[in-house]
Amino acid sequence: MNNKLDALTYYAATKKYHLHFPSLTDDIDVDVVIIGGGFSGINTALELAEKGITNVAVLEARHLGYGGTGRNGGQVMAGIGHDIEAVSKHVGKEGMETLFKMANLGAGIIRDRIAKYQIDADFIPGYGYLAYNARQAKTLHQWEKEFRSVTPDEEIALYTGADVKTVIGSDAYCAALKHMGGGQIHSLNMLLGSAQAAHSLGVKIYESSPVLNVTYGPRVTVRTAMGTVRAAKLLWACDSFLNKLEPEIHARTLVTYSFQIATAPLTEEMVNRISPIRGAYSDIRPVINYYRVTRENRLLFGSATRYLEYMPGDFARWNRTLMLQIFPCLRDTHIDFAWGGPMACSANLFPQIGTLRDHRNVFYVQGYSGFGVTPSHIVCKVLAEGINGGSPRYDLMSRIPHATIHGRDRLRNMLVTAGKLMHQTSGFWKGRN
Numbered sequence: 001m002n003n004k005l006d007a008l009t010y011y012a013a014t015k016k017y018h019l020h021f022p023s024l025t026d027d028i029d030v031d032v033v034i035i036g037g038g039f040s041g042i043n044t045a046l047e048l049a050e051k052g053i054t055n056v057a058v059l060e061a062r063h064l065g066y067g068g069t070g071r072n073g074g075q076v077m078a079g080i081g082h083d084i085e086a087v088s089k090h091v092g093k094e095g096m097e098t099l100f101k102m103a104n105l106g107a108g109i110i111r112d113r114i115a116k117y118q119i120d121a122d123f124i125p126g127y128g129y130l131a132y133n134a135r136q137a138k139t140l141h142q143w144e145k146e147f148r149s150v151t152p153d154e155e156i157a158l159y160t161g162a163d164v165k166t167v168i169g170s171d172a173y174c175a176a177l178k179h180m181g182g183g184q185i186h187s188l189n190m191l192l193g194s195a196q197a198a199h200s201l202g203v204k205i206y207e208s209s210p211v212l213n214v215t216y217g218p219r220v221t222v223r224t225a226m227g228t229v230r231a232a233k234l235l236w237a238c239d240s241f242l243n244k245l246e247p248e249i250h251a252r253t254l255v256t257y258s259f260q261i262a263t264a265p266l267t268e269e270m271v272n273r274i275s276p277i278r279g280a281y282s283d284i285r286p287v288i289n290y291y292r293v294t295r296e297n298r299l300l301f302g303s304a305t306r307y308l309e310y311m312p313g314d315f316a317r318w319n320r321t322l323m324l325q326i327f328p329c330l331r332d333t334h335i336d337f338a339w340g341g342p343m344a345c346s347a348n349l350f351p352q353i354g355t356l357r358d359h360r361n362v363f364y365v366q367g368y369s370g371f372g373v374t375p376s377h378i379v380c381k382v383l384a385e386g387i388n389g390g391s392p393r394y395d396l397m398s399r400i401p402h403a404t405i406h407g408r409d410r411l412r413n414m415l416v417t418a419g420k421l422m423h424q425t426s427g428f429w430k431g432r433n
Contacts, residue, residue: 007315009188009339010262010300011070016120017192021199024059024206024227031055032387033222033229035211035245036237038069039376040365042191044235045205046113046198047384054202057229059222061210064195065188067241071341072373073260073290073302075280076107076183077127078147080375082286082349082423083430090400098396102382104150106374107181109381110190119193122295126279127182130173136284137175139431144177154181168281169274172326184280184292187373211245216359233387236364239372240344248356249364252346252402256309256416258370259340260302261319262294263333271297274327286427287420289322299323299330304343304370307424309416315340345369345419347403351379353386354398363387367402 031053034041037060045056060066080103081087088096114123131137137160144158159167160175167176199205206224215221220234236246244250271278271293280292291301301323305312312318316338324331346352346367356362365383368375379397386394407415427433 005340005342007339008337009070010260010294010298010337011065011186011188013337014186014296015188015192017189017196019064019192019196021064021205021207024209024224024229027228027230028057028204029230030057030204031231032057032233032235033220033231034058034235034237035222036060036067036239036241037064037195037205037207038067038237038239039187039191039372040237040239040380041235042195042198043376043380044237044365044384044387045203046194046201047381048387049198049201049203051384051388053388057204057206057231059209059211059224059229060205060207061241063207064205065191068239068341068343068368068372069191070188071260071339072187073280073300074184074187074292074373075127075282075290076110076123076185076374077280077282078107078179078182078374079103079371080106080378081351081371082369084350086348087350087400091396095396098393100146101150102378102393104147106378107183109377110185110374113194113377114190117193117197119190119197121190121193122186123183124278124295125180125183126277127179128167128277128279128281129177129179130168130281130283131175132173132283132285134174135431135433139284140175140177147179151181154179156180166276169276170326173283178277182280185373186295214245216356216362218361220362233361233363235383235387236362236366239366239368240342242344242366246356246364249352249366251404251406251408252352253344253367254347254405254408254415254419255342255412256304256345257311257340257342258302258304259312259315259319260300260338261316261323261335262337263299263301263330264336265297266293266299266333268297270329273329274299284432286423286432289326291323298336299327299333305420307417307420309413309420343368343370347405349423350400351375352400352402353379353383353394354402
């Protein structure tokens with residue numbers, strides 16, 4: 001992996017759980033083996049354990065949260081994908097109604113899990129969806145009605161003109177939709193707290209155990225350097241770190257990158273100035289800026305390249321330029337952390353779950369397309385239902401087709417650039433650009 005992407009993240013520097021799990025050194029038999037120790041793998045393991053399926057093994061190649069779970073923005077927002085309308089032709093009207101209801105469950109699942117297992121994840125309520133222009137403000141007005149129809153008990157309000165400053169301390173925006181049902185978390189602490197809960201229920205977790213080979217059959221065999229796992233069912237939960245281990249699903253996503261920074265701690269006066277609701281924020285463009293003030297009063301800011309796919313030479317400088325467009329008052333603020341990481345994107349920018357074509361006991365989950373923190377808690381609840389025998393929600397999500405992306409490695413930069421241009425054009429017609 002690119003050395004720049006292995007830089008110390010804010011999350012690793014501020015984690016509160018110092019968990020260490022052994023490498024797999026034995027030959028074991030379980031009901032379910034999960035490959036991948038991020039939100040997808042751990043959330044599914046915990047959901048299964050809560051259903052009484054505790055003979056589960058999780059194999060992580062490095063350490064828990066090494067992938068996207070430890071490299072994101074920590075945004076707890078509504079939604080399940082970039083554009084839920086993209087799958088409407090596959091699920092029909094009733095299916096869309098179900099998906100829209102599901103899309104608003106994520107924050108509640110996170111809050112309930114934190115309370116149930118006393119997870120120290122720095123959850124802070126409050127989210128601001130932000131508009132740069134009148135077209136985007138019109139979209140936020142529609143979102144306000146939709147959010148209220150699904151979660152009428154939440155505090156949800158649209159602000160325009162001078163009132164925008166009561167939500168976000170920036171001159172960049174003309175409208176802000178405040179949604180107090182959303183918020184922010186320290187995503188690595190959320191993962192580690194969830195892993196601790198799953199382990200307490202009997203789930204076996206192994207770190208530093210990269211998978212070398214998988215043999216399919218009525219019972220699946222997964223081999224690592226020093227041990228093997230035999231299981232009735234397998235879940236691939238690697239997302240952008242699949243590394244071609246399973247060709248059938250490798251070809252269904254395209255990897256792009258996002259980049260984040262965290263500033264030095266800000267003064268309380270500055271925090272109150274730029275973040276009146278002390279929440280998390282993002283604009284609604286096809287490629288968003290997203291940011292939040294952490295518990296330590298740092299501004300954590302992230303984005304991705306908008307049109308052309310490339311790797312910035314200096315993550316800190318690149319993101320700082322974007323940050324100052326929104327908060328010029330931070331021009332003298334030092335950047336303490338800068339990091340980045342890959343994201344696996346699906347063709348329709350909607351998460352993928354299902355089973356392999358010829359192996360119905362082999363499941364997969366991937367393709368969050370940069371929106372994984374909150375949706376993974378929804379998707380993996382549904383996925384666990386599927387692994388545990390099935391459910392109408394699992395049937396609905398798993399029947400959405402997953403397109404193969406030809407040339408996804410050899411032509412990656414060109415394909416990602418083309419995809420971003422198409423996404424930007426689509427965003428214009430949908431009032432998001």
